[in-house]
Amino acid sequence: MTGETTRVKRGDGLADEFVLALNDVTKVYPGVIALNNVTLGFYAGEIHAIVGENGAGKSTFIKILTGAVAPDSGTISVQHSRYGEMNPHLAHEHGIECIYQELNLIEVLSAAENICYGKRYGKLVDYKAMNKVAQDVFDEFGINIEPSAIVRNLSSAQKQIVEISKSITKKPRILILDEPTSSLTVSETAVLMKIINRMKVYGVTVIFISHRLEEIFQIADRVSVFRDGHYIVTLNTKETSRPELIKYMVGRELSEVYPQRLSHPGRVCLELRNLTGNGIRDISFKARAGEVLGVAGLVGAGRSEIMKVVFGAEQRQWGAVYVHGKKARIKSPRDAMTLGIGLIPEDRKKEGCFLRESVSWNIVYNVIRKISKYSIVDRKREKGIAESYANRLRIKTPTLSTKVLTLSGGNQQKVVVAKTLASETAVFIFDEPTKGIDVGAKWEIYELINGLCAEGKCIIMITSDMEELLGMSDRIVVFAEHRMAGELKRKDFSQEAILELASGGAD
Numbered sequence: 001m002t003g004e005t006t007r008v009k010r011g012d013g014l015a016d017e018f019v020l021a022l023n024d025v026t027k028v029y030p031g032v033i034a035l036n037n038v039t040l041g042f043y044a045g046e047i048h049a050i051v052g053e054n055g056a057g058k059s060t061f062i063k064i065l066t067g068a069v070a071p072d073s074g075t076i077s078v079q080h081s082r083y084g085e086m087n088p089h090l091a092h093e094h095g096i097e098c099i100y101q102e103l104n105l106i107e108v109l110s111a112a113e114n115i116c117y118g119k120r121y122g123k124l125v126d127y128k129a130m131n132k133v134a135q136d137v138f139d140e141f142g143i144n145i146e147p148s149a150i151v152r153n154l155s156s157a158q159k160q161i162v163e164i165s166k167s168i169t170k171k172p173r174i175l176i177l178d179e180p181t182s183s184l185t186v187s188e189t190a191v192l193m194k195i196i197n198r199m200k201v202y203g204v205t206v207i208f209i210s211h212r213l214e215e216i217f218q219i220a221d222r223v224s225v226f227r228d229g230h231y232i233v234t235l236n237t238k239e240t241s242r243p244e245l246i247k248y249m250v251g252r253e254l255s256e257v258y259p260q261r262l263s264h265p266g267r268v269c270l271e272l273r274n275l276t277g278n279g280i281r282d283i284s285f286k287a288r289a290g291e292v293l294g295v296a297g298l299v300g301a302g303r304s305e306i307m308k309v310v311f312g313a314e315q316r317q318w319g320a321v322y323v324h325g326k327k328a329r330i331k332s333p334r335d336a337m338t339l340g341i342g343l344i345p346e347d348r349k350k351e352g353c354f355l356r357e358s359v360s361w362n363i364v365y366n367v368i369r370k371i372s373k374y375s376i377v378d379r380k381r382e383k384g385i386a387e388s389y390a391n392r393l394r395i396k397t398p399t400l401s402t403k404v405l406t407l408s409g410g411n412q413q414k415v416v417v418a419k420t421l422a423s424e425t426a427v428f429i430f431d432e433p434t435k436g437i438d439v440g441a442k443w444e445i446y447e448l449i450n451g452l453c454a455e456g457k458c459i460i461m462i463t464s465d466m467e468e469l470l471g472m473s474d475r476i477v478v479f480a481e482h483r484m485a486g487e488l489k490r491k492d493f494s495q496e497a498i499l500e501l502a503s504g505g506a507d
Contacts, residue, residue: 022064045205047219048221049216051211052226056227057228060229065096065176079173097170097174099176112134114166115137142194145158164180180192180210182435196208211437249438259447263292277316277319295476296477305482310330312335342427346431346462352419358400359404360383394444426457466495485501486501
């Protein structure tokens with residue numbers, strides 16, 4: 001689709017105008033063409049997905065629509081008006097709202113205060129009126145959150161829903177959702193899908209950006225593909241397939257969603273016996289060398305919480321951890337790392353790496369004492385270690401001195417894994433390993449996990465992505481309500497069996 005885009009034929013054969021369109025839009029940053037002559041339009045009341053690997057141009061696309069950045073050329077058409085560039089005030093006037101991955105909530109205020117922030121209800125603060133506004137939205141969409149709940153006490157999934165509810169009260173005409181389900185479980189994603197479908201009924205145009213292709217086929221009317229700053233194609237979702245979409249996204253065919261691996265479980269590397277702490281009770285399971293042990297459960301079930309106890313980041317109350325058959329004394333992350341346990345946390349930006357430090361510095365961080373003498377780092381050894389792991393994990397970075405902040409999500413994740421590998425780790429705990437990562441980078445992370453298994457490493461993988469859980473795990477333990485709900489062998493894997501256990505419906 002090139003050139004003028006204000007009128008096209010819809011799938012039902014009726015001519016219809018776009019309510020929003022980019023016409024030959026280009027944006028160039030020093031050394032990078034972020035968007036290259038992009039022409040794309042959106043109908044009223046459609047759910048339009050945007051997909052592409054990290055670096056495809058999706059973020060720049062959002063910023064241009066919301067007025068955060070100006071294009072170098074081209075125009076933006078909104079409801080019969082045409083502009084050379086947007087600005088935040090103009091975007092707001094046209095009813096363009098965006099919910100970013102990084103939420104814009106005030107943690108010390110209540111859910112209702114966040115939803116109503118900036119609105120006036122009389123001369124004084126009317127908490128009753130604000131609570132009613134929030135409760136009305138929550139009731140309409142079946143959301144179980146107390147309006148008076150303080151945001152900092154909510155789960156990440158609940159915060160996401162509060163952010164969406166805040167946008168709904170602004171009555172947007174065009175709602176952009178940037179990876180809205182990255183921190184949601186299956187049940188919470190279902191609530192979000194209900195909200196999105198209701199917005200469609202109201203005539204709102206929803207632009208849905210996600211790496212989770214199964215969601216796109218579930219919710220979107222059309223899907224557009226970006227690659228390397230170029231607009232590639234727009235497809236009717238019902239008329240395409242996952243393999244075709246992936247081919248357009250990565251520029252090549254991926255014959256399998258998950259790389260093949262033969263499972264050869266070995267000795268028990270990690271065993272939990274009635275481990276209790278951080279709000280979780282009586283957790284017992286074994287994890288073996290050469291296998292991927294999947295950990296399932298709804299948000300708040302205790303999956304990440306108990307792993308922080310194992311890693312020494314949270315205090316153990318009772319129970320025991322055994323490493324290679326020996327009872328372990330773990331009171332801090334350093335104790336865990338000394339025993340060969342590594343944690344790749346869910347929030348890699350806040351907990352996994354130092355964004356404003358170099359790739360090299362991040363990789364050697366855990367072994368900095370080993371390559372230092374009298375507090376002076378041996379730069380030659382640092383470079384050797386960093387180069388070795390950067391090459392092994394195929395980290396795409398201009399140089400090893402590049403700040404991690406500038407890398408894609410997939411490469412940031414690889415840096416965290418490299419840092420863990422450098423510590424001579426035997427047990428890897430991956431918490432949401434592909435959260436916010438594009439389909440091509442996911443494949444590389446999966447290959448990395450399989451490679452670690454082939455080396456005899458023990459992998460524990462916490463994931464809310466059901467397909468990933470079923471596709472990568474050799475065994476699955478399921479958590480429900482802060483306890484172990486059960487364990488499934490591969491022959492017993494099914495989404496229904498997992499959800500039955502996770503919802504507390506089975507012993």
